[in-house]
Amino acid sequence: MKIRILWPGKTRNQNMRELLDFYLEKINRLERCELFETKEAKGIAEKMGKKILAIEADGLEKHMKGDYIICLVDKGKEMNSEEFARFLRERKGDSTSTVTFIMGGFLGLADRILKKSHLLLSLSKMTFSHELSRVVLLEQIYRSLTILHGRQYAK
Numbered sequence: 154m155k156i157r158i159l160w161p162g163k164t165r166n167q168n169m170r171e172l173l174d175f176y177l178e179k180i181n182r183l184e185r186c187e188l189f190e191t192k193e194a195k196g197i198a199e200k201m202g203k204k205i206l207a208i209e210a211d212g213l214e215k216h217m218k219g220d221y222i223i224c225l226v227d228k229g230k231e232m233n234s235e236e237f238a239r240f241l242r243e244r245k246g247d248s249t250s251t252v253t254f255i256m257g258g259f260l261g262l263a264d265r266i267l268k269k270s271h272l273l274l275s276l277s278k279m280t281f282s283h284e285l286s287r288v289v290l291l292e293q294i295y296r297s298l299t300i301l302h303g304r305q306y307a308k
Contacts, residue, residue, distance in 0.1 A: 154245040156186040156294065159216050160256040160287060161209040162193030169284040176291035183298040189216045193258060202260050210263035213255055220253040222270040224262055225290065227280070229273035237293060238300035245301075254290060259283060 164170045173188070180186040192212030194205040221244055232240060244252045254274075255266060267273070276289050299306040 154184050154241070155251040156180065156184055157216065157220060157251055157253040158186065158188045158256075158290070158294075159191055159213050159253060160189075160283075161191050161212055161258045163190045164284050164287060166284050169288055172288045173291055176288070176295050180291065180295050180298060183295075183302055183304075186294070191216065199260070205258070205260055206263035209258050210266050213262075213266055217253060217255075217266075217269065218251065220251040221247065221272075223252065223254050223272045223274050224267055224270040225254065225256045225276060225286070226261065226267070226273045227275055229275035231275050231278070234293065234296050235300065238297035241294075241297050242301055254294075256283070256286060256290065 164173055177186060177188055192208060194208040197205050197208075199205070241252070255262065255270070257266075276286060276293070281289060296306055
């Protein structure tokens with residue numbers, strides 16, 4: 154299985170960036186994982202939300218192939234870590250070899266991206282900053298992979 158993670162814009166907070174790198178390194182020891190920070194719509198007023206979503210969708214779509222697409226949204230399906238691990242195990246057995254996680258910018262994801270998803274996933278009912286959500290996603294992917302590989306992970 155190959156894992157691809159997409160989101161618009163760079164992670165600016167250096168501490169968060171270090172945590173992302175930390176988890177990416179650990180994930181890549183277990184499964185192949187690529188992270189793409191795609192084009193972020195900058196300098197556009199929030200009232201131009203459709204334009205912002207369209208620009209960000211264009212950048213995301215460049216990296217979407219025939220993958221199993223998981224979009225992270227606040228009203229998506231919630232799973233605990235064991236359920237998420239079982240879900241990834243099922244994806245590993247599918248004919249689709251790449252699982253792509255897509256996280257939107259501050260306005261979320263364009264409808265055209267959401268329509269391409271196989272699953273809408275929520276990390277929590279709570280609201281996190283986008284940069285913290287990125288870290289939480291990678292930590293949960295790593296945690297699930299350790300479960301799948303039978304490795305010990307601190308609770």
